[in-house]
Amino acid sequence: MPKKARKWEVYPGRSVFYCDGRIIMAKQAGIFYLTCGLIVVTSGLFFGFDCPYLARELSPALPVVAVLQFFFVLATLMRTAFSDPGIIPRPTPDEAAEIEKQIEVPSNANQGVHYRPPPRTKEVVVKGQVVKLKYCFTCKIFRPPRASHCSLCDNCVERFDHHCPWVGNCVGKRNYRYFYLFLLSLSIYCVFVFACVVTHLILRKSSSSSSSPLTILEAIVCFFSIWSIIGLAGFHTYLTATNQTTNEDIKGSFSTKHGQDVYNPFSQGSYMGNCCDVICGPVPPSLLDSRGFVMPEDQLPVQPVAVPNGGGAVTSAPPPRLAAAGQPSPPPSAALSASSSSESNAVKVWHDNYGTTSTTPSHVQPDL
Numbered sequence: 001m002p003k004k005a006r007k008w009e010v011y012p013g014r015s016v017f018y019c020d021g022r023i024i025m026a027k028q029a030g031i032f033y034l035t036c037g038l039i040v041v042t043s044g045l046f047f048g049f050d051c052p053y054l055a056r057e058l059s060p061a062l063p064v065v066a067v068l069q070f071f072f073v074l075a076t077l078m079r080t081a082f083s084d085p086g087i088i089p090r091p092t093p094d095e096a097a098e099i100e101k102q103i104e105v106p107s108n109a110n111q112g113v114h115y116r117p118p119p120r121t122k123e124v125v126v127k128g129q130v131v132k133l134k135y136c137f138t139c140k141i142f143r144p145p146r147a148s149h150c151s152l153c154d155n156c157v158e159r160f161d162h163h164c165p166w167v168g169n170c171v172g173k174r175n176y177r178y179f180y181l182f183l184l185s186l187s188i189y190c191v192f193v194f195a196c197v198v199t200h201l202i203l204r205k206s207s208s209s210s211s212s213p214l215t216i217l218e219a220i221v222c223f224f225s226i227w228s229i230i231g232l233a234g235f236h237t238y239l240t241a242t243n244q245t246t247n248e249d250i251k252g253s254f255s256t257k258h259g260q261d262v263y264n265p266f267s268q269g270s271y272m273g274n275c276c277d278v279i280c281g282p283v284p285p286s287l288l289d290s291r292g293f294v295m296p297e298d299q300l301p302v303q304p305v306a307v308p309n310g311g312g313a314v315t316s317a318p319p320p321r322l323a324a325a326g327q328p329s330p331p332p333s334a335a336l337s338a339s340s341s342s343e344s345n346a347v348k349v350w351h352d353n354y355g356t357t358s359t360t361p362s363h364v365q366p367d368l
Helices: 030-057 061-082 093-103 176-206 213-242 246-251 271-280 331-337 340-350
Strands: 016-018 023-025 105-108 113-115 121-126 129-136 148-150 155-157 162-164 169-171 306-308 314-316 357-359
Touching (some): 030 061, 030 176, 030 213, 061 169, 176 213, 213 246, 213 271
Antiparallel strands (some): 016 023, 105 113, 121 357, 162 169, 306 314
């Protein structure tokens, strides 16, 4: 009996899976290993050359505090790097073909000539604010609010913040809190190590004893790293307090446009409420089900579907996600395979927390 393939083995995106689909990372993870090396090597020098002296001269509690901070930093880094950031599954081949038929509009009924209109959008009303759901021609889904397509990982990610090469993964709905805790803990740890190293140098100088060149190297590395790390942690503290993403802040999604008052409908109304929502809220389950099995008949290669690239040219999109054995189609795919009227209802089910929906006419070009 042939071995059943798992979803991660046939997934069409550029993400790389390890440990039988339990770990997911970006394909370009070289800078992530550099991040790990900088943290581990600098900490190793600190524990080897500074901690013994400081524990003897000041307090034996200093190395204990440093070790706890070190492991917390590594734990949050690994959780950010190895987690599913909130990737939205792609539809099945049948669902993708159905939405392709819906997008195709006949330009001449007699001659049977077809053309493809500009990308369609839907709209949801969130707390009185209209939010557009844009159609992704690569993933063949209407992206949920705050979702965006990562060109490096070739995935649509829920509450997409940005792609961070330092952690080797996208930062999205499911791993943003760990990314923020990593920045915050790394900032505190970096300040702590820098203060201890400077104290070590001062004590050595006051006792007229020579300092190790490696201790001076630690001080230099921490001095030049501390500013960028604290600055980045401060920026994401602002984003957390206002319940925004980096993508939304850069685009000015909730800034005043054309004289209209635009506000953030996802805000909880206070800084404390936003921080609790982002950091302390429940982690949503992964939609990928990367370790699920695919049906044997669906393991046949699927020909890519020709889709427009926005400028009239036609390109090939990667094959969509294969269906799992005995598993129902995911909600985004159901929204794509429905008819014009029921399609809106399916989107309502998928976005039950976002209010009513409406469809933008296909001849209207949405904002990119």
